[in-house]
Amino acid sequence: MPVDFTYAVGRTRVLETRLLDKDRIERMIAAANADEALRVLAETAYGPIASQINADEYEIMLNARLKETYELVRHISPTPAVADILALKYDFHNLKVLLKDRYLKQYDDDILVKLGTVDIEKLKSYMQEDDFKGMPDVLRDAIIEAQAAFEVSRDPQDIDMALDKAHYEAVYAIADDMHSDFVKELFRRQADMINIRTFVRVKAMGKDSRFLAKALLPGGYLDEAFFIELVDQTLGALIERLRFTHYDGLVDGIAEFERTERLTAYEKLMDDELLSYIRDNRSDPFGPAAIIGYLWALENETRIVRIIMVGKINHMPSDAIRQRVREVY
């Protein structure tokens, strides 16, 4: 019998109501300055921290909120997998930092993120002692692979790319264990959308198909051959091909890139499309969709708050901020 998420879904239904709504976000955008934007958060779940910090310390607040939510979700879910599948990106982030630290012979501990599935102190000691036995298999295999890639090329980009690939493989493995079509589909779509973005970026950098193949994530619906075939064609060709896929909604973003050479619009569309896919599937009261959806929505919300705070601190006009702010759940 599949794992029963009924209780956790019940709780997340209430938790969802405490996410920031459109009105509040609009009030933040309309605020005269960063301090005032922060004050809008006072009566929300961010309140306890928001009232104690300065506007430029918003990262502390966002990290605390994420940490608290990950802990809560782990606590109420029958399986940690729902949180792990999203938290893995932090583990892989930490691996990237530690691996680069090792090659640079420096220690930038303050950019490690404490939200991963493996405690960062443990990760650090594994790396320092060069003993990966205690690490989860996926992380261990990933790190060995990334090391091998780097030793050949001495290119730090290879570390990131190898770990990114391993990250998605690990995500699919968890999704398979969950037996949830929604979860599998979600991450495959995300991989596709990232791959489309990677394709556009690689093309703009003028790199060849060999490099592209290295940069693409595995497991999407659009396979490597799809992109390789398009390398020598214009972005218009990509747009034409995407019109017949799920990703029809993203073509405006690519067209915008052709005009402005900025991926701002695409990245917003990408986040919005994924969120709307989750929103369409969150009604399942027994499966993991609502819980993953809630975590996803919270991460989305921290992105929104970050965009607004960065914008406000740097005196970006409200309209420019509004253009970039993501949809809410």
Add this chain to the structure above:
Amino acid sequence: MAQMNVNPTRMELTRLKGQLATAVRGHDLMKDKRDELMRRFMDLIKKNKELREKVEVELTEALHSVLLARAVMSKEMLEEAVMYPTRRMDINIEMVNLMSVEVPSIQYKEDGSADVSMYPYGFANTSGELDSAIARLHEILPDMLELAQVEKTCQRLADEIERTRRRVNALEYIMIPQLEETIRYITMKLDENERSTLTRLMKVKEMLQERNL
């Protein structure tokens, strides 16, 4: 105008006349130098202004891109992305002599193999905004270095011009008038001495004639 405190002797006069000649020649030379420095300085200032405007525009654009990347990525992920740079700039500053002014000359060499990408991060968790930030910053670095060089040169030249101008002024308004004054004083003094000697001699001659009579 103050005159110098000297003995009004003929030797002193010769010395002062020599000094005056040198001062006048020095003054002309200094004036030429000042004009030439000014000319170069004007050219450099124009170049400096152009470069500064260009760099400022581009830097604003680049920082705007960084800002956008910053807005859509968490602090940690952004820093991880750029923590391991693949390009190194070796900068070598030499001093060269420009009209007897020591000015810097910045030589730079980009280090890093061509098949290692300029972007030191993976694409899955980084924003596309970061690419344009990196590309722009990479593009303007040579301009920024040149700007640094030109700006320092301008500064040094300005100092030198100021110094030269002070010297020219000192020569023109103090040294030369002072010398001229002193020379005139000594000449007058000597003339007077001569006249008094003459008078004395005439007087002596008169007295001798009276005694002989």
Add this chain to the structure above:
Amino acid sequence: MELGQFFAFAGIAVATLFAGIGSAVGTSLAGQAAAGVVTEDPDKFGQTLVLQALPGTQGIYGLIIGVIMMSQLGVFGANIPDLSVQQGLMYLAAGCPIGIVGLISGIYQGKAAVASIGIIAKQPGQLGKAIIFPAIVETYAILSLIVSLLMTLGIGV
């Protein structure tokens, strides 16, 4: 005991047992969801309780049929009348509708109630609408209750 009596008892068992299981599963599902909601928002206890109780009715219907059958058979009396095998099988058949439909509708009503608790979590003002969805499932439990009831009364001893 004769085979006829055995079948009649089996009928009572089917009616109460399966309908009871259906209700137990249904209320437990709804109860988990309700507990989740109440943990975050204790004010919603009353509303979620109503929804949790909805799948509980199948068990009661099963019990009603069971009790009626037992009273017809005179289980409460001193001795149980003899029944033919045919009569016994008729009791068994009469217990089936409420037993089977009760089991299935109980579970599914529970699921509908869970979904409705989701509505309450977000929109506390919509209790009326939220009750209707699981209540529709109730209809079929009632229909089978009526059929079981009529069948039981129709047997006559």
